[in-house]
Amino acid sequence: MTQGYAGGGFRSAGRRPRRLIGLAATAVAAVLLTACGSGSDTPPPGSATGQAAGAGCAAGAVPLTFWGWPAGYDLAVKEFNTTHPGICVKLENAGATTAEYVKLSDALKAKSGTPDVATIEYFEVPSFEITNSLVDLSKYGVGAAKKDVAPVAWAQVTRGSAQYAMPVDLGPMALYYNSKAFGRHGIPVPATWTEFAAAADKLHAADPKAAITNFDPESTQDVLALMQQYNAFPFTYGGGRKLGINFTGPAQTAFAEYWQKLIDKKEVTTAADFSPAQWSNLDSGVNAARLSPAWGPVGMQLNVKKTIGDWRAAPLPQVTAGQNLSGNWGGSALAVIAGTEHAKEAAQFVQWFGASQDSWKILSGKVAGAFPGYLPLLNSPTFQDSTLEISGDSKPNAVFAKAAQNMVNPQWPPIMTAALTQWTSTFAGVSKGTETLPEAFRTYQQQMVKYAKDQGFTVTEG
Amino acid sequence: MSPRRNTERRATASTREPRRRPGGISPRLYGLPRGTTTLLTLISAAFALFILAPLVWLLINSTKTQVNVYVTPGFWFARPFRLFQNLADLGRNVSGAGVYLRWLGNTLLYAGIAGIGSTILSAMAGYGFSRYRFRGANSIFYLVMSTLLVPVSAISLPLFLVYAKVGLVNSIWGMILPSMVSPVGIYLMRTYIDASVPRDLLDAARLDGAGELRVFVRIALPLTVPGLVTVLLLTVVTVWNNYFLPLVIFSRNSLYPLTVGLSALSQGAETGTKANMVPVLITGGLVTILPLIVLFLLLERYFRGGALQGSMTG
Numbered sequence: 142m143t144q145g146y147a148g149g150g151f152r153s154a155g156r157r158p159r160r161l162i163g164l165a166a167t168a169v170a171a172v173l174l175t176a177c178g179s180g181s182d183t184p185p186p187g188s189a190t191g192q193a194a195g196a197g198c199a200a201g202a203v204p205l206t207f208w209g210w211p212a213g214y215d216l217a218v219k220e221f222n223t224t225h226p227g228i229c230v231k232l233e234n235a236g237a238t239t240a241e242y243v244k245l246s247d248a249l250k251a252k253s254g255t256p257d258v259a260t261i262e263y264f265e266v267p268s269f270e271i272t273n274s275l276v277d278l279s280k281y282g283v284g285a286a287k288k289d290v291a292p293v294a295w296a297q298v299t300r301g302s303a304q305y306a307m308p309v310d311l312g313p314m315a316l317y318y319n320s321k322a323f324g325r326h327g328i329p330v331p332a333t334w335t336e337f338a339a340a341a342d343k344l345h346a347a348d349p350k351a352a353i354t355n356f357d358p359e360s361t362q363d364v365l366a367l368m369q370q371y372n373a374f375p376f377t378y379g380g381g382r383k384l385g386i387n388f389t390g391p392a393q394t395a396f397a398e399y400w401q402k403l404i405d406k407k408e409v410t411t412a413a414d415f416s417p418a419q420w421s422n423l424d425s426g427v428n429a430a431r432l433s434p435a436w437g438p439v440g441m442q443l444n445v446k447k448t449i450g451d452w453r454a455a456p457l458p459q460v461t462a463g464q465n466l467s468g469n470w471g472g473s474a475l476a477v478i479a480g481t482e483h484a485k486e487a488a489q490f491v492q493w494f495g496a497s498q499d500s501w502k503i504l505s506g507k508v509a510g511a512f513p514g515y516l517p518l519l520n521s522p523t524f525q526d527s528t529l530e531i532s533g534d535s536k537p538n539a540v541f542a543k544a545a546q547n548m549v550n551p552q553w554p555p556i557m558t559a560a561l562t563q564w565t566s567t568f569a570g571v572s573k574g575t576e577t578l579p580e581a582f583r584t585y586q587q588q589m590v591k592y593a594k595d596q597g598f599t600v601t602e603g
Numbered sequence: 604m605s606p607r608r609n610t611e612r613r614a615t616a617s618t619r620e621p622r623r624r625p626g627g628i629s630p631r632l633y634g635l636p637r638g639t640t641t642l643l644t645l646i647s648a649a650f651a652l653f654i655l656a657p658l659v660w661l662l663i664n665s666t667k668t669q670v671n672v673y674v675t676p677g678f679w680f681a682r683p684f685r686l687f688q689n690l691a692d693l694g695r696n697v698s699g700a701g702v703y704l705r706w707l708g709n710t711l712l713y714a715g716i717a718g719i720g721s722t723i724l725s726a727m728a729g730y731g732f733s734r735y736r737f738r739g740a741n742s743i744f745y746l747v748m749s750t751l752l753v754p755v756s757a758i759s760l761p762l763f764l765v766y767a768k769v770g771l772v773n774s775i776w777g778m779i780l781p782s783m784v785s786p787v788g789i790y791l792m793r794t795y796i797d798a799s800v801p802r803d804l805l806d807a808a809r810l811d812g813a814g815e816l817r818v819f820v821r822i823a824l825p826l827t828v829p830g831l832v833t834v835l836l837l838t839v840v841t842v843w844n845n846y847f848l849p850l851v852i853f854s855r856n857s858l859y860p861l862t863v864g865l866s867a868l869s870q871g872a873e874t875g876t877k878a879n880m881v882p883v884l885i886t887g888g889l890v891t892i893l894p895l896i897v898l899f900l901l902l903e904r905y906f907r908g909g910a911l912q913g914s915m916t917g
Binding site for chain 1: 669670671672673674677696700701759760763764767768772773850851854855856863866867870871879880881
């Protein structure tokens with residue numbers, strides 16, 4: 142998801158910084174520096190201040206800068222500012238996911254330009270926790286929100302008594318299948334992964350162009366969520382400098398071999414997640430199902446046409462019949478960043494944002510469409526009974542909401558930025574067909590262990 | 604303005620002259636067999652297709668709705684025709700990520716100021732290196748050139764730390780100032796002045812009593828218009844496409860140039876948020892390249908004159 146950022150960056154960026162050095166030596170620059178002196182800290186005329194979401198706050202309100210990228214956050218911020226005149230939150234989009242994390246850690250190192258509050262995905266929280274970059278919210282009474290937050294979300298932002306972020310949304314996964322395609326080929330909804338493979342065989346035999354679903358080996362979060370559900374989550378971490386990495390254990394190898402077999406038989410496609418190819422496969426019948434996160438369908442219905450109304454949600458197939466596990470893909474939390482002068486107000490804001498009726502009315506609305514980690518909404522009949530055009534009169538939220546209650550807490554390692562970057566290059570060969578998934582797992586195991594050791598972690602393998 | 608233009612026209616005309624002479628070029632291009640020229644034409648046509656296909660795709664898909672981008676053939680139109688609505692969306696904040704038009708304005712501002720500044724600085728530095736002898740001239744020149752060798756990824760953090768110290772983070776000058784210094788521009792201007800500004804002419808001007816500044820502005824500069832336009836174009840294009848520097852230094856979306864703004868949109872669209880961001884992304888991509896195409900068409904003859912001039916006399 143993030144490789145576009147880095148890749149695009151280095152190419153055109155060629156020679157900027159040396160110019161700065163060159164510039165310092167250039168006498169001519171003196172003239173320009175004069176201009177700079179007057180302009181350096183002020184945005185160009187008529188910009189930022191006037192249009193940011195914080196506009197129109199009362200004079201004397203405590204100002205908070207909030208970095209966040211998900212759609213609709215601006216609307217929730219506006220609502221907060223209206224209902225909390227003593228605080229003025231200004232939302233800035235400092236880039237999405239990794240782009241934001243890089244900026245955030247740069248700013249933290251420079252001790253300048255850090256926001257008061259930042260959106261951080263669950264997997265990235267330990268990376269900032271270990272550098273002491275996050276304010277412990279337990280001191281500000283945010284723990285009162287615990288009863289309203291899905292346990293799996295709460296577990297991912299807390300360690301012991303410390304709370305490093307306030308959970309907002311979640312991405313529990315389910316099997317989102319095209320009921321017409323399943324019906325046409327007489328395929329029952331699979332309850333176990335064994336049945337899922339049988340369904341894949343049957344579908345492919347009936348229609349050699351068809352593949353039951355898409356498996357993007359390069360999509361780290363997608364694969365890790367499926368591993369989590371397969372009881373094969375590769376990391377163990379409990380804070381501090383000890384880290385477990387295991388991509389080559391029995392469960393992980395079984396997972397890799399399972400998917401490699403389907404890839405070999407061409408019973409799953411390996412298009413990039415969210416690529417045009419994936420959407421057109423879903424709409425044309427090439428893919429009969431999507432292993433979808435809860436926030437998936439809302440976006441998907443903007444991207445398919447013929448199959449609107451045909452899609453149904455069912456629990457993910459299980460490793461062992463009778464189990465009821467899901468995995469989490471996506472969702473994020475709000476962290477209060479160390480160095481803020483207004484930690485109390487920031488804590489008040491993040492608690493409101495993640496766990497209040499007012500904010501969730503907006504966050505679960507049409508524009509934002511976030512999937513709640515907020516239990517009063519998650520468990521409410523109104524939410525679970527709501528329908529989506531793409532799913533006809535069925536109630537997909539009920540399935541996803543149940544999945545949200547059935548997740549084992551993934552222990553994210555504090556090296557996720559490197560893990561994500563490395564993943565893309567190591568797993569590229571799997572989608573190209575030049576290497577197998579078990580091979581990629583073995584290579585990745587070595588790379589991650591080496592990286593973690595270089596970073597000073599005590600690594601346990603297996 | 605007018606003397607420069609005249610010089611330029613003459614220069615261009617003289618380089619083109621051989622083509623116009625009857626019999627100057629045989630119908631069989633440079634004496635190659637017909638089969639070879641056909642093959643070469645086909646190869647160039649294939650390259651042209653390769654380069655143009657994405658542009659055609661952009662043009663066609665900017666008229667579609669989001670779903671039609673995915674489910675209809677990429678190289679043909681589909682109903683409903685939404686070009687105008689998509690264009691109108693460029694002025695709206697579709698997802699909280701920011702307003703496209705503001706990014707376009709920012710890019711124009713950054714590229715414009717940096718382009719003009721870089722042209723002036725490169726001309727002055729190139730003239731100095733080319734026409735003055737001073738102690739350390741070569742070392743300084745090589746020092747300037749050697750800066751091309753440092754990979755930017757290696758210094759992004761130090762760069763940010765320096766920027767934070769001098770208050771250039773989230774400042775438009777943080778974007779513009781470094782873009783004004785172009786080692787390539789200095790190199791080009793030095794080479795160009797070496798080739799097209801005769802020392803004798805400068806000496807003659809000095810004998811006539813012109814001061815150094817006057818010699819530079821009134822004698823040397825008018826002779827280097829094609830070089831200046833080349834540097835201007837190169838800088839504008841570089842700043843226009845620059846992604847890394849603004850990514851590092853800006854955290855306010857109201858300051859983003861198009862590159863960073865569009866990638867923010869792209870991230871949003873990819874991760875499946877709900878707003879219809881794909882049409883804005885595609886239409887935005889189309890509008891992003893139009894100014895560069897216009898600029899090239901307007902300045903092409905200067906640019907080409909410059910390239911040819913260098914090759915003929917240098």
